[in-house]
């Protein structure tokens with residue numbers, strides 16, 4: 001067994017679309033431990049692709065909630081086997097893919113509070129969920145519920161002014177409304193609804209964790225200025241929703257001490273604090289330590305682009321969330337669903353399934369692609385709502401490109417869309433602008449060169465692609481310092 005020297009630290013977790021990841025960060029903010037469990041590869045029995053199940057209608061997308069629990073068991077067991085000294089963990093926090101929801105069955109809280117340290121979590125929580133397949137952010141099956149919600153508050157712009165976004169299919173309020181309408185029995189047997197982030201925090205707490213303001217902003221339910229649930233939105237989605245959600249809390253709140261399960265099974269200190277978990281994009285904003293004018297681009301399963309904002313300007317395209325680091329401020333976020341999985345498809349079709357062949361194609365073609373441009377949306381895009389592959393030469397719409405042209409058209413098109421939509425939200429590239437890239441595809445220098453060319457600004461890669469994890473560990477340190485009334489309370 002490898003021994004790790006004693007080193008006081010915080011843990012940062014990320015329950016993202018394709019994997020669960022963890023980092024340990026010491027008091028000098030050095031990352032000294034990283035691990036991950038990939039759902040498709042390490043949990044074959046759940047049969048996911050890219051961490052999810054796409055249903056027959058092509059719109060409904062879910063993930064098995066027990067798969068997330070089992071992934072946590074696997075990582076913790078591996079850490080223990082490697083000799084990781086859990087007693088040195090001062091605090092932990094984490095992130096979750098945004099918008100996804102978990103439905104705890106009546107009675108589940110009793111199971112959570114009396115976990116036996118002799119058994120793995122997923123064995124004990126089998127019967128705890130009234131909905132076993134959690135809707136996730138890739139789901140776009142709730143258009144009817146979106147229109148109902150917008151109508152209830154006086155239109156899309158009114159909803160955006162109130163909650164930071166017009167109604168989006170993946171936003172949790174609309175997902176809850178669909179479950180209530182289609183499966184009222186399961187809804188009535190649900191005692192608590194968590195986001196993926198607050199669900200993961202609940203596993204560590206051994207009781208229900210509140211939803212934080214920042215991830216709560218991705219539900220179409222939270223009034224982002226007042227930081228309270230909107231009664232009109234709750235009422236439009238489902239009955240008794242407020243009691244099932246619990247009250248939202250500032251993102252840097254300490255929500256409690258770690259459950260005795262982890263103390264007894266893994267040797268955590270009973271004083272180890274759990275700081276509210278948040279969304280993966282808010283956690284990345286914390287991890288990347290953005291400055292004004294900077295723009296962060298996360299190239300994970302989805303491509304997201306985010307900025308720190310002082311004055312929110314809710315619009316019909318894009319989202320405003322409460323800021324996870326300073327509750328007086330906000331963040332803007334644009335999400336593009338056809339990110340890494342779309343790049344993988346074109347890589348498989350036009351670059352023999354190889355990222356190095358993909359890079360060679362980018363190197364062998366010129367910036368501007370000889371006037372050839374393409375937009376590739378194999379699944380219904382979020383920004384804007386569109387599907388299909390659309391290719392244009394300098395003169396006409398065309399049906400196909402040579403392989404290398406196809407690859408450059410994809411990458412240039414993806415980054416041009418990001419710049420155009422960010423500018424529509426009021427963002428301007430400034431002389432001091434830095435682009436901070438993170439996520440799996442930020443390992444690819446040739447993709448990043450196109451990003452730099454399209455924005456005309458330098459691109460920096462965060463020293464770890466796991467910015468959501470690292471941001472979560474930073475947030476755990478922030479929570480340990482205790483509440484700062486001006487920053488944490490808004």
Ligand SMILES: Nc1ncnc2c1ncn2[C@@H]1O[C@H](COP(=O)(O)OP(=O)(O)O)[C@@H](O)[C@H]1O
Nearest residue numbers: 016017018019300301340355439440441443444
């Ligand atoms: N060298 C590479 N070039 C381009 N994309 C890559 C490369 N390595 C990994 N990726 C992409 O990174 C994606 C995973 O990113 P990651 O940030 O880990 O995902 P998430 O956090 O959403 O689970 C994969 O789907 C893959 O397409």
Ligand SMILES: O=C(CO)[C@@H](O)[C@H](O)COP(=O)(O)O
Nearest residue numbers: 016017097098137300301302
């Ligand atoms: O829907 C959004 C943001 O609004 C997505 O960005 C999810 O938060 C998923 O994140 P990744 O797993 O792709 O990082």
